[in-house]
Structure formats: C-alpha cells, structure tokens
Amino acid sequence: MEGALAIAVVSCNLLLLLGLSHSLPLCTNSWAPSRLNTSLTFCPYNETSCCNSTEDLQLQKQFQAMNISDLPCASVLKSILCARCDPYSAELYTVDSSTRPVPVLCNSSVALNSSQSSQQVNNFCSNVWDTCQNVSIVNSPFAPPLQVQGALPVNSNVSKLTDTWQSKTDFCNAFGGASSAGSVCFAGEPVTVNNSEVPSPPHGLCLEKIGNGSYLSMYAHPDGSNRAFFSNQEGKIWLATIPEEGSGGTLGLDESNPFIDLTDEVHYDTLFGMMSIAFHPKFAQNGRFFASFNCDKVKWPECTGRCACNSDVKCDPSKLGTDNGAQPCQFHTVVVEYTANGTAAQPSLATSAKPSEVRRIFTMGLPFTSQHGGQILFGPDDGYLYFMMGDGGGGGDPYNFSQNKKSLLGKIMRLNVDNIPSAADINKLGLWGNYSIPKDNPFSEDTDLQPEIWALGLRNPWRCSFDSERPSYFTCGDTGEDLYEEIDVITKGGNYGWRVYEGPYPFNPTQTPGGNTSVNSISPIFPVLGYNHSEVNKNEGSASITGGYFYRSKTDPCMYGRYLYGDLYAGAIWAAIENPGNSGSFNASKIPFGCAHDTPIQCNSVPQSTLPALGYLYSFGEDNSKDIFILASKGVYRVVRPSRCNYTCSKENVTSVASPGPAATPRSYASRLSNPYNNLVLLVTSLSQFLLLFV
Numbered sequence: 001m002e003g004a005l006a007i008a009v010v011s012c013n014l015l016l017l018l019g020l021s022h023s024l025p026l027c028t029n030s031w032a033p034s035r036l037n038t039s040l041t042f043c044p045y046n047e048t049s050c051c052n053s054t055e056d057l058q059l060q061k062q063f064q065a066m067n068i069s070d071l072p073c074a075s076v077l078k079s080i081l082c083a084r085c086d087p088y089s090a091e092l093y094t095v096d097s098s099t100r101p102v103p104v105l106c107n108s109s110v111a112l113n114s115s116q117s118s119q120q121v122n123n124f125c126s127n128v129w130d131t132c133q134n135v136s137i138v139n140s141p142f143a144p145p146l147q148v149q150g151a152l153p154v155n156s157n158v159s160k161l162t163d164t165w166q167s168k169t170d171f172c173n174a175f176g177g178a179s180s181a182g183s184v185c186f187a188g189e190p191v192t193v194n195n196s197e198v199p200s201p202p203h204g205l206c207l208e209k210i211g212n213g214s215y216l217s218m219y220a221h222p223d224g225s226n227r228a229f230f231s232n233q234e235g236k237i238w239l240a241t242i243p244e245e246g247s248g249g250t251l252g253l254d255e256s257n258p259f260i261d262l263t264d265e266v267h268y269d270t271l272f273g274m275m276s277i278a279f280h281p282k283f284a285q286n287g288r289f290f291a292s293f294n295c296d297k298v299k300w301p302e303c304t305g306r307c308a309c310n311s312d313v314k315c316d317p318s319k320l321g322t323d324n325g326a327q328p329c330q331f332h333t334v335v336v337e338y339t340a341n342g343t344a345a346q347p348s349l350a351t352s353a354k355p356s357e358v359r360r361i362f363t364m365g366l367p368f369t370s371q372h373g374g375q376i377l378f379g380p381d382d383g384y385l386y387f388m389m390g391d392g393g394g395g396g397d398p399y400n401f402s403q404n405k406k407s408l409l410g411k412i413m414r415l416n417v418d419n420i421p422s423a424a425d426i427n428k429l430g431l432w433g434n435y436s437i438p439k440d441n442p443f444s445e446d447t448d449l450q451p452e453i454w455a456l457g458l459r460n461p462w463r464c465s466f467d468s469e470r471p472s473y474f475t476c477g478d479t480g481e482d483l484y485e486e487i488d489v490i491t492k493g494g495n496y497g498w499r500v501y502e503g504p505y506p507f508n509p510t511q512t513p514g515g516n517t518s519v520n521s522i523s524p525i526f527p528v529l530g531y532n533h534s535e536v537n538k539n540e541g542s543a544s545i546t547g548g549y550f551y552r553s554k555t556d557p558c559m560y561g562r563y564l565y566g567d568l569y570a571g572a573i574w575a576a577i578e579n580p581g582n583s584g585s586f587n588a589s590k591i592p593f594g595c596a597h598d599t600p601i602q603c604n605s606v607p608q609s610t611l612p613a614l615g616y617l618y619s620f621g622e623d624n625s626k627d628i629f630i631l632a633s634k635g636v637y638r639v640v641r642p643s644r645c646n647y648t649c650s651k652e653n654v655t656s657v658a659s660p661g662p663a664a665t666p667r668s669y670a671s672r673l674s675n676p677y678n679n680l681v682l683l684v685t686s687l688s689q690f691l692l693l694f695v
C-alpha cells in the first residue's frame with residue numbers, strides 16, 4: 001500500500017504551471033491546508049484547501065455583498081476572493097513578508113513547459129482590469145489600503161477600478177506579479193503544479209570514512225568555519241575540524257580532549273544518554289550552547305522536575321509499571337545551557353567549556369524508559385529552539401500522550417531561549433523551565449494546545465532538519481511501532497497522527513488507560529515518505545528510521561536537492577525528490593552506497609557483501625559547506641564526489657578530480673591495497689552494540 005505517498009499530492013485538473021516555489025502549500029496563518037471531506041459549495045476547492053465550510057460561506061456572503069451586476073466581472077471577482085482557500089494562499093497573499101488584501105495577480109504571460117510549451121497563461125491582471133474597470137463594486141478589495149502611487153482617493157463604499165486607479169499599469173503595478181522560480185501568482189484558477197518527469201535517481205552515494213568514533217550528533221560551528229561539534233551518547237562534546245573533500249585528510253578530533261565532558265550528569269544506558277546538542281546562532285559572540293540529555297534523579301540531585309505523567313493528562317504516576325525496579329519518573333529529559341565564555345578571548349576561539357550549568361532550559365520526568373527523542377535545533381529563520389519529544393514509551397503510547405494537547409510527549413516544541421521570563425512568570429505560566437513562548441506558536445489559534453507545542457502526534461521524532469535553501473521545509477523522521485517508518489514535513493500546528501495512525505495505517509492500541517482519540521476527531525497530516533518494516537529487514541522486521549537532510553552541497557551534483565534519509569540498521573539509504581516541485585509530494589529511491597577507493601580510513605568491509613560497513617546509522621549531519629555526513633556506530637562518513645566510487649554522474653566536473661592528497665596516511669593506503677573489498681558491507685554482527693533507542 002503506497003497510499004501514504006498519494007495523500008499529500010496536490011492533484012487537480014485545473015493545472016497551471018507557475019514555476020517552482022520556495023515554500024510548501026501553506027495557508028496565510030502558516031498552517032498546512034487541510035483535507036476536505038466534500039467540495040466547498042462556493043469556492044472551487046475539493047481536496048485540500050485553506051478554507052473550511054464556514055469560511056467558504058463567509059466568502060460567499062462577502063461576494064454577494066459586492067453586488068456586482070456584470071457577470072464576467074463577477075466571475076473574475078469570485079475567483080479572486082476564493083484564492084483565500086487556495087492551498088498556496090500563504091504565498092499568494094504574502095509579498096516581502098507583508099500580507100496583501102488580494103492575491104498576487106499574474107501579470108505576465110507564462111510559458112508552460114515541455115509538452116505544453118506552446119500554451120500561455122494569459123495576463124490575468126490585465127484581464128481583471130479589462131473585465132472590471134467600469135463595474136461598480138461595493139467594498140472593493142482593490143480600494144488602495146495606503147497611499148500608493150497612482151491611486152485616487154475613495155469617497156464611497158461603491159467604487160469602480162477606474163475610480164481608484166488611473167490606469168491598468170498603475171493597477172497592475174499594485175496587484176500584479178510575475179510567477180517565477182521561487183513564487184506563484186494567481187491566474188484565475190486554483191494554483192497547482194503539473195507533474196513533470198521524475199528525474200532518474202543518482203547511481204549511488206559515494207562515502208569516504210573520515211573518523212572512527214561513534215557519535216550521535218553533529219552541529220556545524222555557527223561561525224561558518226570548517227569546524228563542527230560532535231557529541232556521543234555517553235555525554236561528551238568535541239570540537240572537530242573537517243578536512244577538505246578530496247584532501248585525504250581525516251576528522252580533526254582528539255577524543256582525549258573534549259570540548260566539554262558532561263558524563264557525570266548524563267544518565268547513559270542503551271536507551272538513555274546525551275541525545276543532542278545545539279549552538280546558539282550567535283554562539284561566536286555570546287558563547288551560548290545547549291545539551292539535551294537524560295538524567296537519573298537517584299544519582300544526580302539536580303535531576304528533578306515535574307513528571308510528564310500527571311493528573312492534567314489523566315496519568316497517575318503511582319500506577320506506572322516500574323521497569324527494572326526504577327521509580328516512576330526516575331529518569332528525566334533535560335535541556336541545559338552552558339557557556340564557552342571565559343575559556344578563550346572570544347567564544348569562537350574557545351576549544352573547551354566548563355561543565356557548569358548556566359541555566360536549566362527544560363526538565364521533564366519520563367513515564368517509561370524509551371522513545372524520548374531529545375533533538376534540539378535552532379530554526380534558521382526564527383532563531384527559536386525546536387525540541388523534539390517522543391511519546392515516552394510504554395508500547396503503543398498507552399496514555400495517548402501524543403494526541404493529548406496538554407502533554408508535551410509526542411510533540412515538537414518551539415521555545416524562545418533569548419527572552420527568559422522571571423521565575424514568577426514561569427511559575428504563573430506553568431512552564432517546564434527557563435524559556436518564553438513565541439507569540440506565533442499554534443496555541444494562539446488552537447487554545448487547547450499547551451503553548452510550547454509546535455506540532456503533535458509524533459511517536460519518536462528521530463532527526464529533523466531544515467532545508468538550508470527552503471527553511472519552510474522542516475522535515476523529520478518519525479519512528480514507527482511495528483509496521484511503518486515515516487518522514488514528515490512539519491508545519492505549524494500539524495497533527496502527524498500517532499496513535500490514531502502509524503504512518504498511513506490505522507493503529508489499534510492494546511491498552512488505553514489514558515483514553516482514546518477517534519479517527520474522525522482529528523485531521524492528520526500523513527507522511528510524505530516512508531517504508532514498511534518488511535522492506536528493510538525481511539527476517540526480523542526490525543526497522544527504525546533516521547531522518548536526514550536535503551542535500552545542498554556542490555560536492556555531488558547528482559544528489560543536489562534530494563532529501564537523504566536512512567534506516568538505523570543501515571540496511572538502506574534513500575534519496576527522495578520532490579515532484580512536482582513545491583507540492584510537498586516526494587518520490588524516493590533506495591540508492592546504493594559505496595566507499596571511495598581513496599577513502600582516508602578504510603571502510604571496514606567484509607567479503608561477500610556490497611556496501612561499506614556503517615553499523616548503526618544514528619544520524620546525518622551537515623557542515624558549513626552543506627556537505628552531508630553519516631554518523632554511524634562504525635565511524636563518521638562523508639558524501640563525496642561520485643567519481644571516487646566510479647559512480648557516473650554526468651553533472652560532476654570530473655576534470656577537477658583531485659588526486660589523494662599527502663594527508664592520506666600510509667596505513668590507510670596499505671589497507672586499501674590489502675583489502676579489495678572496500679565497497680562491501682558488514683552486516684550487523686555485533687549484538688553487544690545493539691542500541692534500542694527507538695523500539
């Protein structure tokens with residue numbers, strides 16, 4: 001069943017190719033459009049829309065009140081009013097980040113591509129003028145809101161375009177806009193994009209191994225240099241220099257010399273540890289950085305706070321089964337702020353930091369021992385800290401936390417860590433630490449939501465990223481229960497369905513002490529990509545997704561623009577391409593991956609196999625050159641030029657292939673010679689390293 005992939009597709013027969021855009025289908029309030037049960041009665045939308053039936057009715061009333069006697073003009077005005085319902089309304093109504101009263105009207109003829117290259121979208125703005133210029137409109141939306149050049153003063157509620165605009169040129173300067181790569185405009189019919197041919201997937205992903213360490217997180221240094229921070233599950237963070245691709249160099253990381261060592265505070269066990277790190281966007285100036293980890297209140301007195309299982313969410317901690325003799329809420333998830341101040345003349349020069357806590361951003365006691373996500377990430381556009389939290393475990397989310405808008409489990413939170421309220425205010429607001437709530441968090445429109453919540457219905461978001469070229473594409477892997485692993489594009493207030501759905505499949509919980517959520521009461525956003533467990537591991541059915549990145553580096557031009565993700569058990573890596581562009585609809589291909597013949601560190605491969613031995617694929621990382629890294633239990637790998645694996649990529653500039661630099665060590669050279677199986681995989685053999693973060 002590939003149903004999940006089809007659901008998010010914007011498919012419509014009124015197709016106008018209006019170029020690629022930088023943003024997803026989104027409504028003017030930044031929420032994703034919702035799926036409609038039935039067609040709207042007034043506006044011509046029937047599948048997804050930014051209007052519900054109430055708003056459709058309001059538009060109908062507004063239209064009738066305009067009292068337009070001329071039929072052709074009435075029809076044009078109706079289409080313009082209805083653009084509010086268009087799934088692309090955010091983009092149609094927002095120009096240079098200000099909202100307009102009418103959508104951008106296409107004012108140029110757009111050539112449709114390929115098969116339709118002879119067709120032209122007519123100049124809609126010009127049509128509007130020609131059709132309506134002499135027609136009286138009550139409360140015309142075209143009455144100029146501000147003093148705009150060419151606008152005449154309005155004296156009455158009833159106006160013609162010619163009363164308020166001197167000429168078509170003035171009118172179209174105010175309301176027109178051309179569609180182009182990066183924007184859409186309105187041409188009288190629902191905006192949509194034509195399906196184009198899906199470009200064939202790259203031949204393979206070429207990797208080089210540049211480190212032997214096993215890390216869970218990587219965070220590019222905010223100063224833009226060729227450095228990045230790496231952290232491991234035990235609780236250490238290192239600052240490393242990234243060698244230039246093709247130089248033969250390895251990761252400049254000294255394991256014996258961490259940037260900070262938090263192993264005394266971190267509770268490390270198979271399912272616990274330091275889950276993530278984040279460096280403030282202005283770290284180079286303010287030295288602020290953050291660690292997200294688990295702690296044990298029995299071992300560390302400062303590991304204390306409210307339990308996620310409490311009466312607000314119909315959960316009685318005393319009734320929680322105690323795993324391994326642990327107390328209820330013995331383990332916590334915390335986000336702690338540290339500073340690199342004082343160890344160097346300026347934070348960007350710091351190579352170490354003191355492990356003293358500057359501030360506790362967040363503390364929450366965990367009901368069970370698994371699925372507590374923990375990634376932290378600064379939004380590139382808004383500077384807020386996104387905090388990914390799983391459902392807290394227990395199998396099938398027994399307390400239905402993910403759907404409970406009063407619980408922070410199974411959520412993506414969005415916190416402002418730049419504006420810390422007073423202790424009294426934090427108390428009054430019932431916050432879980434030292435942060436404030438961004439005003440435009442979705443609780444302002446859905447008052448049932450806890451104010452921290454940005455999105456809900458997640459099971460265990462494992463690795464989210466923002467597309468560095470299109471920040472509205474905030475994409476997460478969300479691990480499944482028994483059946484399906486998914487990738488979601490996260491939007492404001494979005495409900496990603498878990499425990500009502502596992503991916504596209506309805507989920508039937510075996511126990512429901514915390515109540516249930518009915519299928520009809522939610523409007524879930526289904527995954528854009530995903531796979532059944534059987535697809536990656538036919539024998540055991542074990543699978544756990546690791547979300548990745550939109551590849552934006554120039555290193556592998558055949559990978560550019562594709563979203564890379566994989567499975568923890570390293571059985572597969574996928575590259576997905578959005579098609580049509582700007583639709584939020586993706587096609588994925590499992591792609592082969594190999595090890596570069598000149599890899600600085602040999603890839604631990606074994607005979608009778610075809611792929612490099614990654615072990616467990618914990619995370620992907622991105623550096624300041626937008627190169628993509630794989631953090632696996634066997635080491636750190638970088639995506640490199642395809643020719644280094646003999647993968648053909650016609651876009652690659654093969655003339656610039658560098659010879660392996662002097663940094664290639666004799667040892668790795670010798671091992672390359674002695675091991676003819678560099679392109680081989682080691683199947684997971686070591687159960688001792690079995691990491692059950694996700695099950």
Ligand SMILES: *[C@@H]1O[C@H](CO)[C@@H](O)[C@H](O)[C@H]1NC(C)=O
Nearest residue numbers: 014015016017116119194195
């Ligand atoms: C693309 O749009 C044009 C114009 O509406 C339409 O005629 C054509 O059939 C569409 N192509 C596809 C592949 O849907």
Ligand SMILES: *[C@@H]1O[C@H](CO)[C@@H](O)[C@H](O)[C@H]1NC(C)=O
Nearest residue numbers: 035036037038052053520521
């Ligand atoms: C969609 O349909 C279901 C049942 O058919 C109904 O319960 C629900 O209220 C409808 N939703 C909307 C938004 O009309």
Ligand SMILES: *[C@@H]1O[C@H](CO)[C@@H](O)[C@H](O)[C@H]1NC(C)=O
Nearest residue numbers: 012013014039044045046047
């Ligand atoms: C939506 O509307 C279009 C055009 O009116 C129509 O062709 C299509 O079949 C409709 N889809 C559904 C699901 O009703």
Ligand SMILES: *[C@@H]1O[C@H](CO)[C@@H](O)[C@H](O)[C@H]1NC(C)=O
Nearest residue numbers: 029051052053054055056445
């Ligand atoms: C329609 O949307 C408005 C605004 O978002 C909301 O207040 C209203 O409850 C919705 N009505 C229905 C029937 O869903």
Ligand SMILES: *[C@@H]1O[C@H](CO)[C@@H](O)[C@H](O)[C@H]1NC(C)=O
Nearest residue numbers: 065066067068069070138158
């Ligand atoms: C609507 O237009 C008609 C003529 O087209 C006019 O007689 C009538 O007064 C108008 N009604 C309002 C409410 O403006």
Ligand SMILES: *[C@@H]1O[C@H](CO)[C@@H](O)[C@H](O)[C@H]1NC(C)=O
Nearest residue numbers: 129130131132133134135162
């Ligand atoms: C509108 O009025 C102008 C000037 O009176 C006239 O030239 C033009 O033909 C009219 N347009 C329509 C569509 O009636």
Ligand SMILES: *[C@@H]1O[C@H](CO)[C@@H](O)[C@H](O)[C@H]1NC(C)=O
Nearest residue numbers: 065066138139155156157158
């Ligand atoms: C005309 O505009 C005024 C002020 O905006 C408003 O109070 C009045 O109700 C409007 N009249 C009509 C018929 O819309």
Ligand SMILES: *[C@@H]1O[C@H](CO)[C@@H](O)[C@H](O)[C@H]1NC(C)=O
Nearest residue numbers: 107108172173174176177178
């Ligand atoms: C369309 O409108 C924009 C904005 O006013 C203007 O810059 C552009 O030149 C117009 N294009 C045409 C073809 O008129």
Ligand SMILES: *[C@@H]1O[C@H](CO)[C@@H](O)[C@H](O)[C@H]1NC(C)=O
Nearest residue numbers: 285286287288338339341358
């Ligand atoms: C670190 O230094 C910056 C710049 O001087 C300052 O703004 C910030 O408050 C300092 N932070 C701490 C925790 O001392």
Ligand SMILES: *[C@@H]1O[C@H](CO)[C@@H](O)[C@H](O)[C@H]1NC(C)=O
Nearest residue numbers: 597643644645646647676679
């Ligand atoms: C890849 O290409 C290099 C250089 O052309 C060659 O030496 C090597 O044998 C090739 N490897 C494979 C596996 O084809």
Ligand SMILES: *[C@@H]1O[C@H](CO)[C@@H](O)[C@H](O)[C@H]1NC(C)=O
Nearest residue numbers: 651652653654655656657658
């Ligand atoms: C290919 O690489 C060479 C050497 O770096 C460079 O001189 C040349 O301009 C590049 N060509 C293209 C098309 O990028």
Ligand SMILES: CC(=O)N[C@H]1CO[C@H](CO)[C@@H](O)[C@@H]1O
Nearest residue numbers: 019020111112113114117181
């Ligand atoms: C965006 C895009 O694909 N543009 C193409 C449209 O078609 C013309 C000619 O048919 C191409 O030159 C463009 O590159």
